Amino acid sequence: MNTDILIIGSGPAGIQAAIYAARRKVDVIILGKLENSSLAKAHVENYFGISGPIVGIDLLRVGKEQAEKFGAKFIEEDALHLERKDDKFIVKTEGGKEVESKAVIFAMGVSRKKLGVKGEQQFQGRGVSYCAECDCGFFKGKKVAVIGDGSAAASSAILLAKYASKVYLISKKLSTSEHLQDELKVGNIEIIEGKRISEIYGNSAVGGIKLDGSSLEVEGVFIELGSKGVIELAVNVGLLPDPRGYIHVNEEQKTSVLGIFACGDICGPPLQLAKAVGEGCIAGIEAAEYVKRISKLEKQTV
Numbered sequence: 614m615n616t617d618i619l620i621i622g623s624g625p626a627g628i629q630a631a632i633y634a635a636r637r638k639v640d641v642i643i644l645g646k647l648e649n650s651s652l653a654k655a656h657v658e659n660y661f662g663i664s665g666p667i668v669g670i671d672l673l674r675v676g677k678e679q680a681e682k683f684g685a686k687f688i689e690e691d692a693l694h695l696e697r698k699d700d701k702f703i704v705k706t707e708g709g710k711e712v713e714s715k716a717v718i719f720a721m722g723v724s725r726k727k728l729g730v731k732g733e734q735q736f737q738g739r740g741v742s743y744c745a746e747c748d749c750g751f752f753k754g755k756k757v758a759v760i761g762d763g764s765a766a767a768s769s770a771i772l773l774a775k776y777a778s779k780v781y782l783i784s785k786k787l788s789t790s791e792h793l794q795d796e797l798k799v800g801n802i803e804i805i806e807g808k809r810i811s812e813i814y815g816n817s818a819v820g821g822i823k824l825d826g827s828s829l830e831v832e833g834v835f836i837e838l839g840s841k842g843v844i845e846l847a848v849n850v851g852l853l854p855d856p857r858g859y860i861h862v863n864e865e866q867k868t869s870v871l872g873i874f875a876c877g878d879i880c881g882p883p884l885q886l887a888k889a890v891g892e893g894c895i896a897g898i899e900a901a902e903y904v905k906r907i908s909k910l911e912k913q914t915v
């Protein structure tokens with residue numbers, strides 16, 4: 614299979630890039646599974662024009678239909694291998710397909726680091742969250758715990774303190790800037806250091822956490838341990854992620870490798886829908902312009 618632009622990742626960033634690129638009349642193939650997008654299980658209420666909460670998978674399905682209407686082709690398979698061959702990129706999918714493309718857009722998102730304790734998976738979306746910015750509004754007047762050691766955990770605790778009645782910030786050893794340490798000195802934030810969480814418990818939703826044998830009653834658990842990027846494909850084409858695992862791009866969503874663009878969560882925080890689609894829009898436009906430019910040059914040299 615040949616295409617002008619191959620988009621790896623069918624979350625909001627990839628789908629938005631597909632819409633913009635396909636409308637510029639270049640061939641677009643987009644790989645990935647809608648239900649694996651971070652957005653799939655989200656209940657969004659902070660996105661422009663949607664008072665929500667709207668279920669993410671519904672947004673993704675509408676986005677896919679839009680992109681298909683403009684000519685983008687979806688292959689619901691993951692990319693397993695990416696390599697550069699001369700001035701083209703070749704991707705192999707899990708189903709054995711091989712796609713050759715002039716440009717590639719990375720839109721693989723990130724997977725949040727898990728705490729790995731009993732109850733974490735069971736209560737995900739029912740009190741366990743990986744995004745304070747997204748879910749703070751659901752915890753007005755409630756007690757919550759934030760788990761993490763760095764600035765992301767501290768910032769989440771500060772934000773949640775504006776909504777929740779009480780915020781426990783639980784860390785092995787908190788390490789943040791002086792500025793954040795000052796902001797943490799709010800009446801309803803309590804820092805608990807050096808204790809180990811063994812379980813998140815509850816019935817239909819989170820009821821509390823077990824902490825070194827004792828229990829702490831909370832209705833929300835925010836896990837802020839950072840993100841794990843999907844970087845294997847990037848490294849293979851010489852694209853080195855930054856120390857946090859994110860792909861660096863310029864204001865045109867271009868990476869350091871000619872012909873490869875990136876957008877969405879994979880480019881770093883804020884890990885938010887609005888940013889993902891904004892970057893997807895730019896990546897789609899810039900990739901289409903790039904392909905048109907190189908196609909014109911190819912014709913001139915024939």
Ligand SMILES: Cc1cc2nc3c(=O)[nH]c(=O)nc-3n(C[C@H](O)[C@H](O)[C@H](O)COP(=O)(O)OP(=O)(O)OC[C@H]3O[C@@H](n4cnc5c(N)ncnc54)[C@H](O)[C@@H]3O)c2cc1C
Pocket residue numbers: 621622623624625626627644645646647648649650651652653654655656657658659660690691692693720721722723742743744747748843846876877878879883884885886887889
């Ligand atoms: C529980 C939850 C709630 C959230 N709530 C909100 C909210 O209320 N408001 C808000 O603004 N944001 C929210 N977010 C964040 C938002 O969902 C993300 O910022 C957004 O989805 C990022 O879009 P993306 O396209 O960059 O990545 P993703 O949506 O994660 O999509 C990445 C896609 O790439 C695919 N992929 C990965 N690797 C490969 C591969 N090798 N081959 C092919 N495909 C691949 C994945 O399967 C996925 O489909 C929430 C996130 C979570 C987890």
